[in-house]
Amino acid sequence: MSSTKNNNLNAAVDAGIDSGLLANIDSIMDYVGHSIGPVLNDGYTDDLQPTLSGRLPMGEGQLLRVYCNNVVVGYADIGTEGHWTFKPATPLEPGKAYDFQVVLLDSSGNELQPSNTYTIHTTELNHDAAADAPVITEVFDHAGDHQGPVAQGGKTDDKQPTVSGTADAGDVVTVKVYSAVHNHTYTLGSVVADADGHWSYKLHGGQNITATLGEWTFTATATNVLGTSDSSAGYSVETVASNADDNTPPDTTPPDQPTINTLHDDAGNFSSGATTDDSTPTLQGHAEANSIVKVYEGSTLLGSTTAHSDGTWSYTTPARPDGKHDFTATATDAAGNTSAHSADFVMNVLTVDASGSDGFEGVGYVYRTFDTGAVWQRDSGLKITVENTGNDNGSHMPTTYNSSKFTTGVHGLSRLEFGEDTNYVHLSVDSIYHHDSQIEYYNFEGDLLETQNIAQTIINPNGYYSESDYSYEAPAGESISYVLIRAGSFATSVDEIDWGSESHTSSQQSALLTSHDAVDHHDIMTLAQVDDSHKSTAAVDITDHVQNTLHLTLNDILSEAHPNLFVQDGRQQLAVTGDQGDVVELKVDDLAHNTWQDSGAVTAGGIQYEVYQHAGSNVELLVQHGLELHQVS
Structure with missing residues (x-):
């Protein structure tokens, strides 16, 4: 067949036919067994009558001869546009190799150049699978x-x-x-x-x-x-070099959340919510063994200590001012992984116990009625808030004062505060006719410490109501923040009240306060009390070299805020600056809902601020670094 191939090639050239356009075998298809599809050139098939196919570039009207192992086995069926197929009439034998070629014939029946050789190997049925990849x-x-x-x-x-x-x-x-x-x-x-x-x-x-x-x-x-x-x-x-192949994966797992279990002072160990007269109490807790424990108050890092091999740790805080303090801790392991913050641990520092007394002198026989929500600030430091004036049974006995007495009306509720927490309260009380009134004592977290039932008042032989004395001393680790007078079926009168051991008044008046409010300054101020000289557009400065606490509400911030003055984010903004250690108290409705969220730090006008965003309003509070921020209910 080789001489024919050479002669045919010459004939094709002589005739002006492009030998590159002659027939080729494009594919051989297997339609039998489990492995169906194209058979690769030099591949395996268990189809003993496989189908050859291709396309004649010169179109229809041609004659195509098929060879197998140099033997003519038939002629291809040529369809439209020159597509052709061929299937051997006689089955091939399994276990052999077969070389197929096709040759195009000219109009005189002469063979032109043969096609490519397409080799297949036949197998028994379903023995033609390729090897699986290892x-x-x-x-x-x-x-x-x-x-x-x-x-x-x-x-x-x-x-x-x-x-x-x-x-x-x-x-x-x-x-x-x-x-x-x-x-x-x-x-x-x-x-x-x-x-x-x-x-x-x-x-x-x-x-x-x-x-x-x-x-x-x-x-x-x-x-x-x-x-x-x-x-x-x-x-x-x-x-790698010998013994340099430590494949231990890096430690990326943070330690478990640490705990702050107790605070320790000279009176013993106390749980969260306690009051201490030690301004540098020791916090105690548990963390991952040998981890670095960092202690925070709010977002301010106070310091760190190392947990012992059994996981216990202790840390003595820097001096803390009187008031509420909220601590958390994190643990960092040797690989540098840091845990989540611990649960909050709250304590109240009370180094100066509020003290004073009020017999309601100067009231005389002047009669005054209080509506619900009224506030009566006494010169003694006593603050009375009428939570409910009472009179809900039609007895016409609301909350009043008269005859040197403060009287909580029928089913009324009055709140008594002392300017600071105290450890002891004494009251002289009378409640005529009925004995279902109560005195309730609460700590700074609003936890009820004690309830005392007020006995029915007895009229003495002179025709006057006789008072009964009630007193309560807070246990170690606790303090009294306020007292509630809860009147029952009849009005309840307080003739005299005293608290603590000695009168306490502020020895230093801050220049921050307006002259009108300076009289009643007790280290905590509202935005309205800050003198205008310490305010500018969307900014409040409480710098005066005195430790101050600025109490803010959302309405306070909205009243002074302006948009985009410090951060170009479209939000209303108010900035607070002051002395290191000054405190900003944010009033929130529910501490559990994290109303104000820390969104990071920013520098404006050369001052570094921590930015707090309100979850429900388009407003931001910027607090200068070094000031403490507390969310209070």
């Missing part, structure tokens, strides 16, 4: 201090590790390794997968992947009994 599952290190499996991309100091994986049972697995340093692939050797499909290959002899340190990538090629092959994905390791 998988490298492990590279095992046998050398040095760190032995065992080496993860993909891991380190090894073993010059002859073992490479293992899976393949089809009986497949021959050839293991190769590529050196990124040498840019060369080395064939290491072959093994046979066992009946379960497992195989392993250990480098040996002169094979050495640590001679050149760096990245080495293993691959495996599986060849089945039919001779078909497929290769695995690469498995890379990094060769």
Whole structure:
């Protein structure tokens, strides 16, 4: 056939026909058994009458002769646009190789140039599957201090590790390794997968992947009994110096949330919510062993300590001013991972116990009625708030004062505060006719400390109501922040009240306050009390070298705020500056809902601020670094 091929090629050239446009076999299709589809050139098929196909570029009207192993086996069926197919009429024999060619005939019946040769290998039914790709599952290190499996991309100091994986049972697995340093692939050797499909290959002899340190990538090629092959994905390791292959993954797990369990002072240990007269109490808690415990008040870091091997820790705070303090703690392990903040631990520092007395002198027989919500600020420091004036049973006995008495009306409720917390309160009280009224004592967190039932008042022989005395002393770790008079079925009168051991008045009046409010200054001020000289557009400055507390409400902030003065974010903004240690108290309805949220720091006008955004309003409060911010209910 070779002489015919040469003559036909010359004939095609002589005739002016482009030999590149002659017939070719484009594909051979298998339609039998489990593996159906195209058969690769030199591939395997169990279809003994496979379908050959192609396309004649010169279109219809041609004649195409088909050869198999140099023997004419028929002529192709040529369809529209020159597409042709051929299926052998006689089945091929399994287990043999067959070379197919097609040759285009000219109009005189002469053969032109033959097509490409397309070789297939026939098999028994369903024996034509290609080999499945093997998988490298492990590279095992046998050398040095760190032995065992080496993860993909891991380190090894073993010059002859073992490479293992899976393949089809009986497949021959050839293991190769590529050196990124040498840019060369080395064939290491072959093994046979066992009946379960497992195989392993250990480098040996002169094979050495640590001679050149760096990245080495293993691959495996599986060849089945039919001779078909497929290769695995690469498995890379990094060769390093002896014992430099510690593959322990970095510790990225933060410690458990620490706890603050108690505060300790000279009176003992107390839980959250306690009051102490120690301005530098010791906090005690538990954290991950040997971790660094950082203690915060609000967002301010106070200091740190190290947890003992059993996890216990203690930290003595810097001097804290009188008032409420809210602490949290974090734990940082040796890898630098930091835990979430602990639950809040709240304490009240009371180093100066408020004291005073009020017998309602000067009231005389002047009669006054109080509506619900009324506030009566006494010169003694006593503040009375009428929570409910009472008179809900039609008895016409609301909250009043008369005859040097303050009287809570029928079913009324009055709140008595002392300017500061105190540890002792004494009252002289009368409640005629009935005995269902109560005195209630509360700490600074609003926890009820004690309830006293008021006895029915007895009229003495002179025709006057006789008072009964009631007193309460807070236990260690507690203080009295306010008292409620809860009247029952009849009005309840307070003739005299005293608290603490001695009268306490402020010894220093801040220049921040307006002259009208300076008389009643007790270290806590409202925005309305700050003198205009300490205010500017959207800014309040409480700097006066005195430790101050500025009490703010959302309405206060909205009344003074302006948009985009410090941060260009479209929000209303108010900035507060002051002395180191000054406190800004934000009034919120519910502490649990985290109404004001810390959104980060900003520098404006050379001053660093912490920015707090209100969750329900388009407003921000900027607090100068060094000032403390407390959210209070």
